[in-house]
Amino acid sequence: MTIARALTIAGSDSGGGAGIQADLKTFQELRAFGMSAITAVTAQNTLGVQGIYPMSTEAVAQQIDAIGEDLGADAVKTGMLFSSEIIVCVAEKLQQYKWEKVVVDPVMIAKGGAALLLKESIRALKQSLLPLAYVVTPNIPEAELLTDMQIISLEDRKEAARKLVAYGAKHVVMKGGHDPAEADEIVDLLYDGRDFHEFRSERKATRHTHGTGCTFAAAITAELAKGYSVIDAVPVAKAFIQAAIEDTLHLGQGHGPTNHWAYRERRNSQ
Ligand SMILES: Nc1ncnc2c1ncn2[C@@H]1O[C@H](COP(=O)(O)OP(=O)(O)O)[C@@H](O)[C@H]1O
Numbered sequence: 391m392t393i394a395r396a397l398t399i400a401g402s403d404s405g406g407g408a409g410i411q412a413d414l415k416t417f418q419e420l421r422a423f424g425m426s427a428i429t430a431v432t433a434q435n436t437l438g439v440q441g442i443y444p445m446s447t448e449a450v451a452q453q454i455d456a457i458g459e460d461l462g463a464d465a466v467k468t469g470m471l472f473s474s475e476i477i478v479c480v481a482e483k484l485q486q487y488k489w490e491k492v493v494v495d496p497v498m499i500a501k502g503g504a505a506l507l508l509k510e511s512i513r514a515l516k517q518s519l520l521p522l523a524y525v526v527t528p529n530i531p532e533a534e535l536l537t538d539m540q541i542i543s544l545e546d547r548k549e550a551a552r553k554l555v556a557y558g559a560k561h562v563v564m565k566g567g568h569d570p571a572e573a574d575e576i577v578d579l580l581y582d583g584r585d586f587h588e589f590r591s592e593r594k595a596t597r598h599t600h601g602t603g604c605t606f607a608a609a610i611t612a613e614l615a616k617g618y619s620v621i622d623a624v625p626v627a628k629a630f631i632q633a634a635i636e637d638t639l640h641l642g643q644g645h646g647p648t649n650h651w652a653y654r655e656r657r658n659s660q
């Protein structure tokens with residue numbers, strides 16, 4: 391039996407809804423063996439981010455080496471990278487181990503407003519990491535900052551996706567959760583450098599969406615690790631996050647986490 395191996399390089403969320411914790415839960419639920427390299431430790435819960443403690447680049451590099459020299463990875467996801475130094479270090483390691491199935495979730499600002507990436511590091515993300523991205527998964531505000539353009543319409547999103555491919559990403563999945571129109575339907579847009587594909591779902595009226603972006607990108611990563619194509623991975627990730635949002639856990643006093651076992655439970659009961 392072949393075991394799909396998925397590595398996440400991201401920050402730790404003590405509240406368990408986003409970051410490394412969301413990624414590993416998602417990998418496990420989708421039957422990929424999860425591994426991690428932690429870039430920063432955050433003290434965080436459903437009310438917000440209370441503290442950020444970045445790791446040294448030596449510590450990040452050593453964790454990645456520990457996996458690259460022994461277990462290996464079929465797909466890699468990057469999340470919160472915090473600084474230009476960590477971005478450059480991760481980019482070097484991705485190249486050293488020749489990892490190609492790389493999902494870059496360009497995490498910048500948490501829902502509560504905390505900066506998870508230093509403003510001056512957006513340039514490093516663009517220059518060092520985007521050319522290595524097999525898939526990049528920005529939300530609309532992240533896509534705006536990466537492309538220096540305002541995104542209002544679907545046409546704007548398409549223009550931004552073309553720019554991201556011009557920067558070197560092979561595929562763009564632009565998430566629609568932050569659509570300024572707040573429409574009843576959410577459209578996540580996939581661009582493969584040639585064609586656009588729209589993935590539509592019902593917008594749930596809930597405050598329990600902490601970690602949706604991490605979970606969605608981790609689900610894509612798990613599917614890629616298992617050998618599926620991007621066009622096949624995105625609908626699975628979409629069904630995974632929809633179930634995780636709908637079957638809410640009602641945890642915490644603020645933006646609660648999503649339910650990472652909902653997708654499996656739904657399938658088991660079919
Ligand atoms: N209220 C919601 N109802 C249903 N799906 C949602 C909702 N909010 C976000 N999603 C889905 O969750 C994923 C993450 O979206 P988004 O919120 O845009 O990203 P991020 O968490 O990075 O800000 C996307 O697939 C999006 O369609």
Ligand SMILES: Cc1ncc(COP(=O)(O)OP(=O)(O)O)c(N)n1
Pocket residue numbers: 400401402403408409410432434469470497499500501502506599600601602603604605645
């Ligand atoms: C440690 C850590 N990494 C990433 C995030 C952002 O996660 P995201 O999925 O974008 O969800 P929100 O924070 O926006 O709800 C995070 N909060 N912490």
